[in-house]
Amino acid sequence: MPGPFETLCISEILAVILDGLQGDKKSLYNMACCCRAFTDPALDMLWRSMRSFAPFTSLIPQSASFMDDTRTTDCDLSKYHCNSLDDWKTFDKYAARVWSLHIGEYDNDSADFVTDQDCYIRLTVIRGQDVFHPFPKLRTISTLRSLTLVCRNTLDCDPIELVLDRADAEAPHLKELRIIGLMRTMRTLHSTPQLRFGRIRNVDLSKAYIRAPELATLCTLLSQVPISDLKIHLQDRLNMNWQAIPPMFLALKQLDVRGSMFSVILFMSRLAATNLHTLVFQPDGKPSGVMTFLDYLIPIIIEKLGKSLKSFDLHINGPRPHAQDSDLIKGILQGLEPLVEAGLQSLHLFLQVDSTIPVQFSPEVQSMLEPCAWPSLKQFHFAIKAIAME
Known part of the structure; x- marks a missing residue:
């Protein structure tokens, strides 16, 4: 029968012990120093995950x-x-x-x-x-599932199309992609590589600063990629030829879009998704501008997504006189009626106000905020997001 020390030298038993010490760097270091027989196995475990x-x-x-x-x-x-x-x-x-x-x-x-x-x-x-x-x-990063690209300086980073082309070639099983910060492009769409990204599902561009040339490149690159969940922040007045961008994001099922209402309208006009069921929208700018463009956006949503959209979250931020809150909510709800009639099942509306002044709505608007006012909806939710004034 082997002694205690000889038992520890059995590779299978030692592996079980070391596996139990994962994350305990001090113990693994001590194991590596106490015996030559333990050195390599302990160091392998110590450096395995950095x-x-x-x-x-x-x-x-x-x-x-x-x-x-x-x-x-x-x-x-x-x-x-x-x-x-x-x-x-x-x-x-x-x-x-x-x-x-x-x-x-x-x-x-x-x-x-x-x-x-x-x-x-x-x-x-x-x-x-x-x-x-x-x-x-x-x-080989062929097993990579999630990739985050952080672009700090457009002068130092590679063009985004080359970066994505390398990722496409070296990480064919990538499922999640996130881009943060600035980026740059070669600005020559005719030389843009064709991406496959056959398994990618989630793309997060909510913290990327995307100017018009980069957005045109990204939309062209990702237009046929089977992305099902997209988060994106659009800058204001994107001066680009949207008609030159192919219909995009055919497989999209969830979209979280933030930024300029004007840019969102143009972006949505090129959307090719036929099964998008969840839309989250947080527009920048004054709510009065939101009301102006909502008349243009809702028909596009109905045309593009009327048969598939089931859930819509709308976040209204920005400074405004509190006396206008009642009219603002009334106008928004009236503007959303065609979308509800088209088959929407869940509507969430969020209004951001400062926390020092209570919000009061007229009786007419208050009745519109009751779930019973929307019998065709399975879920209606209105919430006030209070923020402290600085």
């Missing part, structure tokens, strides 16, 4: 340490001649153990995330010159 790029920084050869300098440009990287493999021996010893590398969550105040991300991207660029990925177990 939440930061920082531990690798000290392992990078001194001659390549410039890559963590924010002043280093893409042009500088392209001119760099990668060190010999011997110089990377220590780095590779640990990088070869990594199965997953999570560089945090994006936060406007998180400089560490940006630094980690930049270092990783630059490292893959300079090592890729030798057709050698720094993390061999991550070399």
Whole structure:
């Protein structure tokens, strides 16, 4: 019968013990130091999932340490001649153990995330010159399901069509895509690559600053991609030829659109979805402008989505005299009647006000806000979103 120590040397038993120590970095480190037989298995588990790029920084050869300098440009990287493999021996010893590398969550105040991300991207660029990925177990990202692109500076980032083309080729099973911040385009739609993204379902552009050229490119790129859930923020007065964009987002089922009412009308006019059942809309600008354009938007929604749309959430923000709240809500509800008659089942209306002044509606409007006033709806909900005045 094997002794206690010999039992621990059985690889299957040791694997179970180490698996139970996942996340306990201190214990895994102690295991790696206490016995040579445990060193490699414990280190494999210790480095298996990394939440930061920082531990690798000290392992990078001194001659390549410039890559963590924010002043280093893409042009500088392209001119760099990668060190010999011997110089990377220590780095590779640990990088070869990594199965997953999570560089945090994006936060406007998180400089560490940006630094980690930049270092990783630059490292893959300079090592890729030798057709050698720094993390061999991550070399194929074909299993990647979710991708976030953070664009901080349009001068430093690659054109969005090239970035998406690479993602399309290297992550064919991608299901979720999120783009944050600025971006740039080559502005030549005739050379835009044809994306497949056969399994992508969710695209979040709500925190992307999309100007007209980039929006035209994105809409063209993603027009035939089977996206079912889209979140997007549209800028005001997008000066672009919408007729040049093919009918887009045929497979769309849920749309959360924010921004300029004028831009939303143009965007919706090119929508090709036939099964979109949920629409969330939060317009920018003064509510009076919302009322003006609502007369144009509702007919488009009925024409495009009248047979499929079942749920509509409308958020009204922006400064206005409180005396107008009653007329505003009345006008909006009257404007939505054709949509309800077309087959809408759920209507949620949110009105944002400051928290210091109570909102009072006329008896006529108050009766319109009762669920019984909408017998054809399965669900009617009206809510006031109070915000504190600064």
